[in-house]
Amino acid sequence: MKKHEKFMRKPKTSLKEIILGGQDGLVNVLGIVLAVATATKSIKIVLIAGLAAAFAESISMGAVGYTSYKAGKEHYLAEVAKEKKEMKEVPHIEREEIREIYRKKGFKGKLLNDIVKHITKDKKLWLDTMMLEELRLCPDEYEKPLQTGFLIGITALIGSLIPLLPFFFLAIVNQAVIIGIILSVIALFITGIIKAKVTVGNPLKHGFEMVLIGIGAAFVGYFIGLGLGAI
Secondary structure (H helix, E strand, C coil): CCHHHHHHCCCCCHHHHHHHHHHHHHHHHHHHHHHHHHHHCCHHHHHHHHHHHHHHHHHHHHHHHHHHHHHHHHHHHHHHHHHHHHHHHCHHHHHHHHHHHHHHCCCCHHHHHHHHHHHHCCHHHHHHHHHHHHCCCCHHHHCCHHHHHHHHHHHHHHHHHHHHHHHHHCCCHHHHHHHHHHHHHHHHHHHHHHHHHHCCCCHHHHHHHHHHHHHHHHHHHHHHHHHHHHC
C-alpha cells in the first residue's frame, strides 16, 4: 500500500457499530422490561415480551445497518464516478479545487504550486484527495455493509439480553427488575469508558453520560407500564 493511501484512510468504524447496536438493544429492551414488569408483575410475560423484542430488535437493527451502509456505499461510488468524469472533462477546474483546498489550509506560493502539481500528477491520489477533502467521503466507512449489518445485529442482541438475564434466575419480579437495571447501568458505564479510551474524552464523564442517556430513555417504559397497569 502506498503511503498516501494509508494517509487517506480513516480509522475503522467497528466501535461505532458496537456502541450503536449494543446501546440501542439494551435501552429498548430495558424499556420494554420495565413497562411489562410494572404492568403485569409476571416473570413469564416479561421473558416472552423481552425475548421477542430482543430478537426483533437485533434483526431490525442489522437490516437497517446493512441497508444504510449499502446506500452509503452506492452514494460513494456514484460520487467517485462523477469526480472521475470531471477530472477527465474539466481538469483545470478540478486542479483549481485542489489549489483552493490547500490554500485554505494556509499554503501559498511555490509550496502551494508544488502540492497541487504533486497531487494532480497521480490520478489515484488526486481522486482520493477530492473525495476526502472536498466531499468528506471515505470508502472504509462503507466497505462491508453486510459485515456491518451483522455486527450491529449481534451487538444489539447481546445488549438486549443484559436486562433480561435476572428474569431467567429469579422468581420475584421486583428483584429481577432491580438487578436488571444494575446490570444495564454497569454495561452502559463500561461502554462509555471504552468509548472514551478508544476515542478522546474523560472516561468517567463518558461513562456517566452513557448511563444517563440510556437509563433515562429506558425509564420512559417504566412510566408507560405504570399507566398501563393502572388501566
